[in-house]
Amino acid sequence: MRVKSPNSPHERLSQSKSMVIIDPAELTKQINRHRRNHSQHYGSENRISKDILVSQTKEGILYKTKIADKGKKLRKNWAPAYVVLSDQTLEFYKDAKDLTASVKSGTKSECVDLCGALIEWTSERSSRKNVFQITTLSGNEILLQSDVDITIKEWFHAIRSAIDSLEGWHPNPSLSFSVRKSASSELLHHVADSKEKKSELRKSGVFKLNYSASDTSDRNRVKTRLKKFISRRPSLKTLQEKGIIKDQVFGCHLATLCKRENTTIPHFVSTCIEAVEKRGLNVDGLYRVSGNLSTIQKLRFIVNQEEKLNLDDSQWEDIHVVTGALKMFFRELPEPLFPRRLFEQFVEAIRIQDRDLQLKTMRDLIKQLPLPNRDTMKVLFEHLKKVLISSSTNRMSTQSLGIVFGPTLLRPMNESGSMAVCMVYQSQIVELMIAEFENIFC
Structure with a gap:
């Protein structure tokens, strides 16, 4: 259906039957309908699709440790961090002064992309209380913690809301969804697929890493050598007779x-x-x-x-x-x-x-x-x-x-x-x- 008047954005947007709530400030903006400006119109729609994401801005001090980097396990090292939550990312600084200095100097801080990330409470990864884990699509795993129950719950819900608001959106314009196509079955189908994939990841709890055939062969070779070494190792009595292992004085009955x-x-x-x-x-x-x-x-x-x-x-x-x-x-x-x-x-x-x-x-x-x-x-x-x-x-x-x-x-x-x-x-x-x-x- 062709729009009768280019100055009636309410009428145009109502025809799209969008399932996303539009910011009222966006409704007052003029949109050029001329066919020659089709590419410009498409870019504007991409910008709108990004701007309509729920705004999440929160900052404060939490205890943080990174336990995996791109699937590689890391040793836990808890430390306080000044955490800043924005629409799409979670940034970590040493303190508020470090944040100010980074903004002035233009340097980048440690940043976590929340697109497609998973967040869940965990009691198995740490003996501390009030711990939740964030797992990103790239295989990074981060634990956040606070001794104050209300504080950690507010952070959990804020981050989860930011992750949920990013569902179905990607920073690459070719993969994002414009408001113009929001009424199509393609959008509904994609949202359903993304929810299904996210549910599967939550059930599994981990990202499966793909190993090549050569890696499997190397692991089998190492296992075989370890079995041979263990089977051939001398007994404790033999080591004691040779004087390699001596009876202890400290710690002995x-x-x-x-x-x-x-x-x-x-x-x-x-x-x-x-x-x-x-x-x-x-x-x-x-x-x-x-x-x-x-x-x-x-x-x-x-x-x-x-x-x-x-x-x-x-x-x-x-x-x-x-x-x-x-x-x-x-x-x-x-x-x-x-x-x-x-x-x-x-x-x-x-x-x-x-x-x-x-x-x-x-x-x-x-x-x-x-x-x-x-x-x-x-x-x-x-x-x-x-x-x-x-x-x-x-x-x-x-x-x-x-x-x-x-x-x-x-x-x-x-x-x-x-x-x-x-x-x-x-x-x-x-x-x-x-x-x-x-x-x-x-």
Whole structure:
């Protein structure tokens, strides 16, 4: 149907039966109907089809990490970002100042094209709360997060609205749809197809990457070589016999270590205690002050390699390195010096008000311990008693030693309870063992 008057845009647009809501400002614009300006008219329609998209402008700070770049997985690295949402893109800046500087200098920021993108809430990709994922057509995957529930929900709905408004539109004019053809079945058919494809992508949750036959062959070759290597690898016993793998001291069960050394007290424990009593009882903050961690790890490596250890060497001159290594040894025991199965019984004993009954209960519990645990415990608390005697110079009271050694020597069977209450009982048990050493072990 030919338009009667070129000055009646309302009449012309009504004939198109467009399903898209038109901006009223566009309705007042003159459109040239002359056949000679057909190409100009077509370009104007493309511009209109772009301008009628729902305007989405939002900016603010969110936590952001990129987990995939064009299908290639990336390591999560959460960082705050100043996010700007426009009609078609999502841009990321360091902060608002970076945004201003980018506008002035004309530099490009990190930008995500929302055309054809998918957005969904996810709890599997991160342990953080309030996380949603944006997946683009190019295979980029971005996670956005905020601790404020209202803020993250507003962002989610704003981005989803922007994505929905871009459905069926493409920045390439040859692929876009003009208002002139909006009434045709071609538009309806294309919208239906795009919705169907988008639904399929949502169901799959991922973009499938196409691999060539050569890639498949390479993967099969690598798998075959790995299977051969694994089948031919030597056993643990063979590696130990050849000396390639040696039995560890740190992290080894106390009974296993004592059996290997044919003793009831680990040699490393006896050596450390001897060194501390020889030259460290009067050092300020003994066992409380931390030694150099790298030096402690070096000492640990030498001990695990069963190399000859001489703590009188100048490299172990700092006594805090020796005490730090001793605490690390007890901390890394798979089963604590006070066995987990008896933890609750030791707690019940420390809560007894009658002193004599309390000491008797402690002695009975000590007798139930395996011999390596009992003998090592006796040597350790005898040593800590000597540390307490020199408290005037090293400033280590019974309470200080209890705080240091409580969590190291005692650990509950179930650690889901109150940590503060547990630490109180741990410290009190160690304090009692030091203060009443003679009555409990002798």
